[in-house]
Amino acid sequence: MTQASALFHSLQLILPAALFATMGAVALGRPRWVVGVFGGKADTKESRSEVRAVYGGFGFGAAMLLFSAPALPPAMAQGAALAVAVSSGGMALARAAAACIERGQRLYPTWFFVFVEAGLAGSLARWALVPQ
Secondary structure (H helix, E strand, C coil): CCHHHHHHHHHHHHHHHHHHHHHHHHHHHCHHHHHHHCCCCCCCHHHHHHHHHHHHHHHHHHHHHHHHHHHCCHHHHHHHHHHHHHHHHHHHHHHHHHHHHCCCCCHHHHHHHHHHHHHHHHHHHHHHHCCC
8 A cells, every 4th residue: 555545544534523523513512503503493402402412422423433443453444434334324324314305405504414424424434445
């Protein structure tokens, strides 16, 4: 493997991990903003706690799995990356389905996040499935 291909392979794991960590940190610190991106409100303590738990918890959990993957045995690392890839792909698919049900949604934020989630899924699946 050349140095350039090794770097590309590493970035396919590290960039998604960093994005998930960022998602977790933003959700933990700014839950109203997270919901506001989609036109919603988090006006109660309970709703803000839910955003922190779901977006923050998933973001941090995915980031921990991905950042730890290089230290795991290869089969476990592949499984960790594939688990997060399938989760991201599922989010993209469900978001796209919701956009079809709720017609007329703008490119941002709905379709933008479909493409981001699908890109994360593809990047992580490639990292897990293409030999290093």
